[in-house]
Amino acid sequence: MRKSNNLCFLLFFILITFSFNALAQSQFKISGNVIDSLKKPVEGANIRLITDQDTLRSNSDAKGNFVFTKVIRNKFYLSITALGYKPYASFYKIESSKKSSDLDPIMLKTESIRLNDVEVKVKVDPIKIKKDTIEYNAGAYTIRENDKVEDLLKQLQGIEVDDKGAVTAMGKKMTKLRVNGEDFFTSNVEDYIRQLPADIIAKLQVIDDYGDEANFTGIKTGTPQKMLNLVTKPGMDKGVFGGMSVNSATNNAHNLGTNGSIWKKTKQIGFGGRYGITNNEFAQLNNGALKGNIRDKISKEFSVNGSYDFSNGTSKSIQSNYVETFNPQGTINDLRESANNSKSLTNNINLGLNGATKKNYFNASLAGSLADTRNDAFSTSNKTGYIKQDLNSNSGSRNSNPDLNGSINWSRRLANNKRSLSMGFNFGSSAGNSNSTINDIIRYYNETTNVLVKDSLLNRLVDNNTSNSNFGGNIQFSNSLKKTDDSSGYSFINFSYRFSVSRSRNLQTTTVTNPLGNSFVVDSLGQDYVSNFINQNISIGYNTNSNRISYNFGLNFSPSIIIGKYQNTGQELKNYQLNFSPSANLSYQIKDNGNLTFGYNGYTASPDFNKLQPVRNNNDVQNLIIGNPDLKATSSHTADLSYNKFGLKSGLSIMAGLSGSFAINSVVSNTVFLRDTLNSLKQQTTYENVNGIYNIGANYSLNKRMLDNKLSLSINGIVAYSHNVFYTDNVLNRSSGINVSNAFKFNLNQKKYAFNTSASYSFSSNTYSVMNQNIKNVQVVALSGSASWIPGKRFRINASASKSLNFGYSLYAGNPLLVNMGLNTSFLKGNKLLFSVQANDLFNQGALFSTSITNNSISENRTRFISRFIQATLSYNLSQFGGKKGRLDSNINAEE
Numbered sequence: 001m002r003k004s005n006n007l008c009f010l011l012f013f014i015l016i017t018f019s020f021n022a023l024a025q026s027q028f029k030i031s032g033n034v035i036d037s038l039k040k041p042v043e044g045a046n047i048r049l050i051t052d053q054d055t056l057r058s059n060s061d062a063k064g065n066f067v068f069t070k071v072i073r074n075k076f077y078l079s080i081t082a083l084g085y086k087p088y089a090s091f092y093k094i095e096s097s098k099k100s101s102d103l104d105p106i107m108l109k110t111e112s113i114r115l116n117d118v119e120v121k122v123k124v125d126p127i128k129i130k131k132d133t134i135e136y137n138a139g140a141y142t143i144r145e146n147d148k149v150e151d152l153l154k155q156l157q158g159i160e161v162d163d164k165g166a167v168t169a170m171g172k173k174m175t176k177l178r179v180n181g182e183d184f185f186t187s188n189v190e191d192y193i194r195q196l197p198a199d200i201i202a203k204l205q206v207i208d209d210y211g212d213e214a215n216f217t218g219i220k221t222g223t224p225q226k227m228l229n230l231v232t233k234p235g236m237d238k239g240v241f242g243g244m245s246v247n248s249a250t251n252n253a254h255n256l257g258t259n260g261s262i263w264k265k266t267k268q269i270g271f272g273g274r275y276g277i278t279n280n281e282f283a284q285l286n287n288g289a290l291k292g293n294i295r296d297k298i299s300k301e302f303s304v305n306g307s308y309d310f311s312n313g314t315s316k317s318i319q320s321n322y323v324e325t326f327n328p329q330g331t332i333n334d335l336r337e338s339a340n341n342s343k344s345l346t347n348n349i350n351l352g353l354n355g356a357t358k359k360n361y362f363n364a365s366l367a368g369s370l371a372d373t374r375n376d377a378f379s380t381s382n383k384t385g386y387i388k389q390d391l392n393s394n395s396g397s398r399n400s401n402p403d404l405n406g407s408i409n410w411s412r413r414l415a416n417n418k419r420s421l422s423m424g425f426n427f428g429s430s431a432g433n434s435n436s437t438i439n440d441i442i443r444y445y446n447e448t449t450n451v452l453v454k455d456s457l458l459n460r461l462v463d464n465n466t467s468n469s470n471f472g473g474n475i476q477f478s479n480s481l482k483k484t485d486d487s488s489g490y491s492f493i494n495f496s497y498r499f500s501v502s503r504s505r506n507l508q509t510t511t512v513t514n515p516l517g518n519s520f521v522v523d524s525l526g527q528d529y530v531s532n533f534i535n536q537n538i539s540i541g542y543n544t545n546s547n548r549i550s551y552n553f554g555l556n557f558s559p560s561i562i563i564g565k566y567q568n569t570g571q572e573l574k575n576y577q578l579n580f581s582p583s584a585n586l587s588y589q590i591k592d593n594g595n596l597t598f599g600y601n602g603y604t605a606s607p608d609f610n611k612l613q614p615v616r617n618n619n620d621v622q623n624l625i626i627g628n629p630d631l632k633a634t635s636s637h638t639a640d641l642s643y644n645k646f647g648l649k650s651g652l653s654i655m656a657g658l659s660g661s662f663a664i665n666s667v668v669s670n671t672v673f674l675r676d677t678l679n680s681l682k683q684q685t686t687y688e689n690v691n692g693i694y695n696i697g698a699n700y701s702l703n704k705r706m707l708d709n710k711l712s713l714s715i716n717g718i719v720a721y722s723h724n725v726f727y728t729d730n731v732l733n734r735s736s737g738i739n740v741s742n743a744f745k746f747n748l749n750q751k752k753y754a755f756n757t758s759a760s761y762s763f764s765s766n767t768y769s770v771m772n773q774n775i776k777n778v779q780v781v782a783l784s785g786s787a788s789w790i791p792g793k794r795f796r797i798n799a800s801a802s803k804s805l806n807f808g809y810s811l812y813a814g815n816p817l818l819v820n821m822g823l824n825t826s827f828l829k830g831n832k833l834l835f836s837v838q839a840n841d842l843f844n845q846g847a848l849f850s851t852s853i854t855n856n857s858i859s860e861n862r863t864r865f866i867s868r869f870i871q872a873t874l875s876y877n878l879s880q881f882g883g884k885k886g887r888l889d890s891n892i893n894a895e896e
Contacts, residue, residue, distance in 0.1 A: 028071035028094070032103035034064040034080060038181035038205075038229060039215070041065075042108055043547065045082035051075070062547055063218075063490055082108055105358065110202065110231065126709055127157070127646040127653060129595050131550055131587040132208040132224070134158070134169075134644065138201045140709045142749035145793055146831060147198040149230065155749060156204065157703040157714065158644075158655050165190035169206045169226045170642065170655060171699060176209060176227040180237055183354075185261065185270050186293050186307055189228060195241055195261070196230070200881050203231040208587075208597075212354070216361040217411055217420045219478050219494050219543055221552055221583060223601050223638075232881075238264045239881030242272075243832075249871035253278040253285075260878070266303065268295040282864045284341075287313030302355035302362075309348040316341045318864045325857040329673065329729070330386030338379035346371045359413050366406040374398045387673075387681050388450060390443040391622065397436035404429050418480040425473045432466040442622070459513040464506070472500030478543075491544040494554075498537040504609065505530050527617070528567040531609040535560040541583075553584035560606050560633070564613060575612055577633040579604035594645035601638055607631040607667050611687045624674075624684045632689050635664040651705040662694035670727035690732070692725040710749055717742035737766045757785040766858065778808035794831060798822040816845035818867075836873045844868035 030049065034042040041064025049056040051073040058066045074096045080088040085108035094101045126140035141155045154161050160168045167174040167189050177189045184192060208224035242260030259272030271292045278285040293307035321336040346369065353364045374397070381391040405428035413420050442456045478494035507528045513519045541554030557580055564573035581602030588596045610617075610627060617625040642657040670686045697720035704713045720739045725732065743760035762780045784802035791797070801819045822838040840846075846867030 028074060028098075029067070029069050029100040030071050030076075030094075030103065031065065031067045031100070032078075033105045034060045034066065034082070035105050035107050036085070036181075037107065037109065037231065038178075038207075039105075039107075040181075042082050042085065045080050045085075045108070048079040050077040050079065062545060078103075078106075080106065080108065085110060102358070109234070125593070125646075125648050126705065127593070129590075129593050129644050129646055131548070131589045131595055132597075134206045136204045136206075138198070138203060142710060142751065142754070143198045144751060144754075144790060146796075146826070146834075149193040149196045149198050149201060149204075152198040152201065152204070153193060155712075155747070157653050157712075158701060159206070161193075165194055167193065167228065169228075170657065172226045174206075174228050175225045178227060178229045180231060181229060182266065183295065183305070184230075185263075185268050185295060193228075195259070197241075197879055197881070200232050200236040200239075201230055202233045205229040205231065212356075212363065213361060213409060213411055213422060216356060217413075217422060217476075217478060218490065218545070219420070219476070219492055219541070219552075220550075220585070221494075221539075221541055221543075221554055223599060224585075235882040237882075239879070241877075241879045241881070243875055243877040243879075245873060245875035247871055247873035249869045251278070251866040251869035252280045253869070253871075266295075266297045268293075270294075280866050282318055282866060284316035285313065287311070287315070289313075299355075301357050302353065305350075305352040305354070307348075307350045310346070312345045314341070314343045320862045320864070322860045323857055332383060332387050333385045335382045335384075336379060338377060340375060340377045342373060342375040344371065344373045361409075361411040363409045364407070367404070369401075369403045371401045371403075372399070373401075388446075389622070389681075390441075392441040392443075393438065395436060395438045397434055399432060399434040401430065401432045403431075420476075420478045422476040423474065425471070427469075427471040429469045431468070432464070434462075434464045436460075436462040436464070438462060461511040461513075461519075463509045463511075466507075467505045468502065470500060470502035472498065474498040491542070494541050494543065496537075496539050496541075500533075500535050502533045503530070504533075523568075527613075527615055529564055529609075529613065529615075530567065531562060531564040533560070533562050533606070533609070535606070548589040549587070551584070551586040554582070556581045556583065556602070558604055562606060562609060562612065564609055566613075566615070573612060573614070573629050575606070575629065575631070577604070577606050579633050579635060581635060581637070590645065592645070593648065594643070596644075597642050599638075599640050602635065604633050604635045606633045607687070611667060622682050623671075624682070626684065626686050628687045631667055631687060632665045634666050634689075637662055637664075651709075653701075653703045653705075655701040655703075657699050658697070659699075660694070660696045664691055665689040666691070666693045666725070668693075668726045670730060672729050688727055690725045690727075692734070693723065695720065695722045697721070712745075712747045714745045714747075715742070716745075735766060737764060739764045751790070753787070753789045755785075755787045757783075759783050778806075780807070781805040794826045796824040798824070814845065817843055818846055819843060830879075832877055832879075834873075834875045834877060836875075838871045838873070840869055840871070841867040 034045045034047075036042050041060070041062065043060055043062050043064065045060040045064075045066075047058045047060065047066050049058075049068050049071060051071070054072055056068050056071070058068060060066045075091075075093045077089060077091055088106060088108055090106075092103065126137055128135040128137075136156050138152060141152060143152060150161055150165060153159050153167060158170050162168075174189045177184050177187045177192055205228070207227045207229055209227035210220040210222065210224050214220045240260075240262055242258070244258040246254075246256045248254045253276070255274065255276040257272070257274040259270070261268070261270040273288075273290045275288040276285060289309070289311040291307070291309045293305070295303065295305040297303045316339070318339050319337075321338070323332075323334040323336070325332040325334070348369045349367070351366045353362070355362045376396045377394075379391075379393050381389075381393075383389045383391075405426070407424065407426040409422070409424040411420060411422040438458075438460045440456075440458045440460075442458075474496060476494060476496035478492045481491040481493060509526045510522050511519050512522050535558065537556055537558045539554050539556040541552055543552040544550065558578075560577045560579070562573070562575040565571070566573075581604055582600070583602060584598070584600045586596075586598040590596060612629050612631055613627040614629050615627065638659070638661040640657060640659040642655070644653075644655050646653040666689065667687055668690050670688050672684050672686075673681050674684050675681065697718060699716070699718045701716040702714060705711070706713075718739070718741050720737075722737045722739075724735045724737075726735070727733065739762070741760065741762040743758055745758040746756070748755045760780075760782045762782075764778045766777075782802065782804045784800070786798070786800035788799075789797045799819075799821045801817070803815070803817045805815050819842040820838065820840050821842070822836060824834060824836040827833040827835070844867060846865075
């Protein structure tokens, strides 16, 4: 019996010992987060936690999070692998007294194949389409010697680059540039895509960006902007680039420019300057500019940035403008010629502080500008048709506009990242002073004989002083509806409140000089008023994100009030508004490399105070303006649907979109004709609210890639319909327009040569109810082609030609044939010295021509300039990336 008791005691002691040991071994909880170079979560990463006795396994969820709840040691190794990224391994030691530890975010780097003197040909996927990102693999496209990122972008489907370097993606302007997920210098897309070499780029990503704060909190609302992120090849995340160039052209245009940039990952220093002179019969320019910027990390979490820009210049230009206005009484034809001579001096400074930790996000910015401009203009207006008048106007003005604004934003994750709180404050102040001298001569003609009857001379001196100030703030709270370790995704409900208060003062004095030379102030041509605008926004929204789908929707309520007071008369104006608008966004990841996105947003805009004030504005002697204090706020609604898909095997990519918008209580003008003191006609404009303005459009792009992506055939186009409502002589009228455009493109890109051709057709038709369905049709047929040949490493020959056939314009547009040719050659080691000769418009048929439609008027514009000239450029380019060698081996073609 005694032995039995001893045995039981021994077994009990062993059991207690193992129990305590097991409890001691189960006391640690380890959690972490896996991100990529863009600081976006990496989903599905394989994670192993290794101690000296055990190995635990897990996978990261849709937010990149992972959790280990039974870790038996406070010392362990983490091993992480994910497709497309380099393996990660590191040793960790945590405090033994802590039961739970949250590791710092773990960043995975992209994986690459690096071989020497071996050509690696891999069947790469040119395009990867994700929920909010379209990713292009640079290795799938042709990159030639000295190509820049701009040249690479021109090969990508859905992306357009114009002559000035402005980039649009799927029809939307690219507003921000980043490299490896970090802000790059000034984020100027146009500037840096022309400086960065294409051969350092591994991937190009077009991202729907909701802002840094939204990426931190996960609350994405509103309409996203397009951001371009460049992912460099390994080791190419630092370098020095820039250079100096000088060019001279036969149109008497000469330019000198220099710029330099030092890039060491997070540290960026840049500077630049330019000076140009143009002096010919159509243009006189004398412009200079200086700029500098810096961006650097002052700690692990915080970075600072600053920039300064200075410009000074003079310009002279000549323009022709033809306006055709339809009216129940008859059509008014107005041919205008104008010559402008302006001088400007501007200064801009920007300062910023940004930081993010695991729990906090902070951003502060301060910007100031000072602009001083002077403009002298001479214009003539010859009206025929229903109104027969000539107006010669000679005016001079000087404006001074100081401006200062700033903002502070802070966000914090609460309660184990299940909640977040955001707050912000902004302010601004601006002022303006302008002095204008206006001399008008109006000639009146007999309506039947067209004989000059009389003329009228009016000389005015207008002094205008304005001041504006504003401040505002916001607060937002969000709460998670799922557990933080839920691998199916996350959902948030959020509440926000925003307010803004602004105050404006406008003092205008008009002095008139009569034919005898006597000057006097005319009270009816002046104004002195103060306006106060208070706007509030209360919103509630819901956000969710999972493996394949993410969406958000919300409701917004916006009460506002405008209070205006006229200092001279004491008269007050009050306008109250209560506006409501919804919003919704959806993004769905389709299998086999495709996505579907939908966005719907509503917003309201209170009418401008100048359109509310019931005071007569006689600044334009031929068009009086009177506001309407009873105007209501305009409620605008927009929706768009897009579909993108790329087939790796077929090489066929499809991009298509639908969009539409409509407005309630749109503010439109009501133009009536009055008899003046000389019994001639003049216009008076007031404002009214209308319904029935809407737009519908569709776009598509089909692209077929062949010969290892060297050859591409594409067809793209747009179809749009617009419907407008407006008043003419107090009668409600309508106008509608149809625009159709289609283009076929053929592109062949090889290492030694490239060939591109396109054929396009556009048609626009506009119908007006005021002229019994009068129709205005414009058609343009355009053929264009370009070619480049690289006979050797130091030579490149370029040629381009285009032919346009224009039908339906009132101004002479011609059918220009534009032919350009150029030769580039390089010298010195590394081809650093470049000399080029470019011949533009060999047949001298170029012109800048545009057309626009507003209500019942069609406006056609033509700018005169010298289009045929020869330009020679000599430039020295410094480009060294990733160390002394500064280039990857050119025969390496690997998927990153």
